[in-house]
Amino acid sequence: MPELPEVEVVRRGLVSWVRGRTIEAVDVLDPRSIRRHALGTEDFIGNLEGAVVADVVRRGKFLWMPLLDRAGLQGRQMNGSGDVPAVALMAHLGMSGQLLMQDRDVPDEKHLKVRFRLSRSDGMPEQLRFVDQRIFGGLFVTAMVPTDDGGPGGLAESPLALIAEEAAHIARDPLDPAFSFDLFFRRLRKRKTGLKRALLDQGLVSGIGNIYADEALWAAKLHYARPTDTLRRAEAERVLESARQVMLDALAAGGTSFDSLYVNVNGASGYFDRSLNAYGREGEPCKRCAAAGIHATIRREQFMNRSSHTCPVCQPRPRNGRW
Known part of the structure; x- marks a missing residue:
C-alpha cells in the first residue's frame, strides 16, 4: 500500500x-x-x-x-x-x-x-x-x-x-500542523499495548505504516514491544519526531522521483531504495552499531501478520514486552 x-x-x-x-x-x-x-x-x-x-x-x-x-x-x-x-x-x-x-x-x-x-x-x-x-x-x-x-x-x-x-474517524498525522502531541501522549499512555501496535493505530495517529514504524523505532532506539503505559514523555517525543523526520526525508526523495504531469503512487518512493536503516535489511549490519564498532545484524520477527525489523543491540526487547 x-x-x-x-x-x-x-x-x-x-x-x-x-x-x-x-x-x-x-x-x-x-x-x-x-x-x-x-x-x-x-x-x-x-x-x-x-x-x-x-x-x-x-x-x-x-x-x-x-x-x-x-x-x-x-x-x-x-x-x-x-x-x-x-x-x-x-x-x-x-x-x-x-x-x-x-x-x-x-x-x-x-x-x-x-x-x-x-x-x-x-x-x-x-x-x-x-x-x-x-x-x-x-x-x-x-x-x-x-x-x-x-x-x-x-x-x-x-x-x-x-x-x-x-x-473523520482517523487521527491527525505527524506532518499535520494541527497535530497535538499532548493529546497523542495522553491517549498513548492509556493504552495497554505495544508501541508499534499503537503507532499503527490510525485512531491514535494516522499515516504511519509498517515501514515507517520500523524506521522510526530504529531511529528512536526503541523496541516495537515496549509497553505504551511505561513510555516516558521524552521517549514518546523521540519516536514521534523520528516518524516525522523519516517521512519528511521520504517526501523529499519521493517528490523528485515523479514527473509533475504523471502524479503516481506505486508503493515505493526513491527513498526506500537507498536510505532504509531497518525495514527489509534482515541479516545486514546495523548501520548505527557498525559506526560505533559494534557487530550487530538486523533481525526480522513476525508481527501482526507482517514483519518487524529491529537491531537486538541498540533496540533491545524490554523485559516486560508482551507484544
Whole structure:
C-alpha cells in the first residue's frame, strides 16, 4: 500500500493542476472503480459535473477534493463570500491507483477507469485520469462534515474546518500542523499495548505504516514491544519526531522521483531504495552499531501478520514486552 509521503506527493502534484477548475464531464469506463459510491454511476456523475475543485486535501493516507457548486460562484472569488464545500471526491489509491494529468490527444492508458474533463486553462492538461491496474483502489463522493476539534480537516492550500466524512474517524498525522502531541501522549499512555501496535493505530495517529514504524523505532532506539503505559514523555517525543523526520526525508526523495504531469503512487518512493536503516535489511549490519564498532545484524520477527525489523543491540526487547 502507498505510504503517507507517496500520497502527499500526489496531493502536491495534483493541487497545482486541478484547483479552481470545473469538472465539465465525467466518463466512468469501469464501474468497479466507483463501487464505493453506493448510489451508482449516474449519481456519481451528477455530483461531479459542473462542480469546481476547491482544493486537494490529505489526512494520513486519505486524499480528497472538496467540491463547490459552480452556479454559486458566478462573479465571486472561490470561497470569497463564505462558500463552503458540501461534498468531496474521495480517492482511494489502493496498491496501483494513479491520478494522471493528460492532454485530450494522449491515447487512453491500458487500465484507465475514470476520466474527468476539466475546464480549459492556459498551459494546463485538460483531463484528469484515474488508472488502476489491480482495481483495489477507487473513487466516490462523500459529504463534508465539521472536524471534531475545530481545526483544519487536513493538509491543504486553503485549510477549512471540514473533513471528508469517510476520513473523520482517523487521527491527525505527524506532518499535520494541527497535530497535538499532548493529546497523542495522553491517549498513548492509556493504552495497554505495544508501541508499534499503537503507532499503527490510525485512531491514535494516522499515516504511519509498517515501514515507517520500523524506521522510526530504529531511529528512536526503541523496541516495537515496549509497553505504551511505561513510555516516558521524552521517549514518546523521540519516536514521534523520528516518524516525522523519516517521512519528511521520504517526501523529499519521493517528490523528485515523479514527473509533475504523471502524479503516481506505486508503493515505493526513491527513498526506500537507498536510505532504509531497518525495514527489509534482515541479516545486514546495523548501520548505527557498525559506526560505533559494534557487530550487530538486523533481525526480522513476525508481527501482526507482517514483519518487524529491529537491531537486538541498540533496540533491545524490554523485559516486560508482551507484544
